[in-house]
Amino acid sequence: MGSIFDTWNDVVASGGAYYPGAGGGSGSEWTWVIISIAICLLALWMGAKHETDAFNRAENGN
């Protein structure tokens, strides 16, 4: 997933993408997109749990 270029001149000459894994056919884009989605879903789950616990405390008068 690292660089596929040896020099920055290669990057300029290619005129293309240069993020880690670009052009290598590694499918790293899918990996990172899925990880980013997973982080958001995890954050939502944690947020929902925190909010539910807080509301339960409020309803129980704590």
Place this chain on the structure above:
Amino acid sequence: MEEQLAILAAQVADLQAAAAVTNTMFAEAYYYITIPLMILIHVGFLGYEMGATRQKNVLASGVKNILAFAFCVPGFYWIGWFVYWAWTPGLIPTAESWQTGLDFANPVGEVMGPYIGDNATGVFWGAFTMFAATTASIMSGAVIERIRIVGFVILAFVLGSIAWVVAAAWGWSAAGWLVTDWGYHDFGAAGLVHAVAGFFALGILINLGPRIGKFNPDGTANHLAGHSLPIVLIGLMLIIAGFWGFLMACVIVPGEGWSWFSGTMATIYGTPITLSALAFNILMGFAGGIIAAWALTRDPFWMMSGALGGIISCASGLDLWHPAQAFAIGATGAALMRPSYRLLEKWGIDDAVGAVTIHGTLGIWGVMAVGIFAIGYPALQGDPGVITISFQGQLVGAIVMLLLGLVPGYVVSWILHRFGLLRVAEAAELAGLDPTKVPSQAYPEGIAPSAMPAE
């Protein structure tokens, strides 16, 4: 002689190359600058929303608003930008439009990341992401003080990454069916951003219900004053400042491979425009809104809402109006605000900041103003015979925008309500959301608490 000609030709080629680089850098910087300008819209909405909130809920409102912005960014990256490019033909993309989406907006493709030969995709995506976040911020204010955070984030995602984007694909693209088939014209997005977001909020409010204490048993409404009108006013003024970036981003600059013209700025429909036209009409619409609201209400909240409403009223035709006409259209929009707000209250709708009125009602007014006062203008760049702006075209567009907001807002919030993810617990609402769930205090040294009927 031949040698001199060769030298001259080489110098001309060098100059052309330098001019092309300069133009590309200008185009990239132009859209890049719209992004921080549009972030001012979110600064403004943050202040607006927190100021309109009672002291016990201030930070919860702030957290909600910030999260709307944050979740819209990856949402628009994963799906929103693709929807804009792929959904132009209607409810179902064609193979061709789908391929266009893959070419320009594939989140697992190479152009959606650092790409040395592409100075446009990232800045266009960034500007559109700010539009997306604006829709979520518009909705956010309407639902303060009683919505659950996860339900809200899901709604912000649906609005910012799907609902308004479909509206943009249909009515804010030269390939969109509303434009090609009906001549729909909505330069500054009065319909596809403001009306969609406003009516999306209305769909939610129907399921969410009013804040405790908003309505009396006989149906009359109480005014639940926010804790800081000065913050509201500053917030609204910041939104106005951010609008300059928003509207600047609605312009296609000349001279690039993707530009409409080599030497003239264009609207997204390929029709000519200048930034001077925008400067005239934004300021005149803004002033018309404030002055009419002042004359009719004397209330600073409605005056600054009138400023926003004045611009929204003019937004669809900001490229076309005479400045004095923009003033009158903005003033008319401002005059519609309070009747619309009171009608909603009569129906039992608790729209805490007037979002449905200012963005929904006036968004529709803005679209229809073009259908009344700009009939016959060519709706697209092209030869004689190209489709023109019409009353019926704008009416169809207005109905579509209303439905693209109201229906998903209602349906998704209805589902969230059924799963218990929409409304906060009653005990938490009464105690305040800040002491219930926010691990910090807005005013640790205290300010005078507001006394509301519910308390």
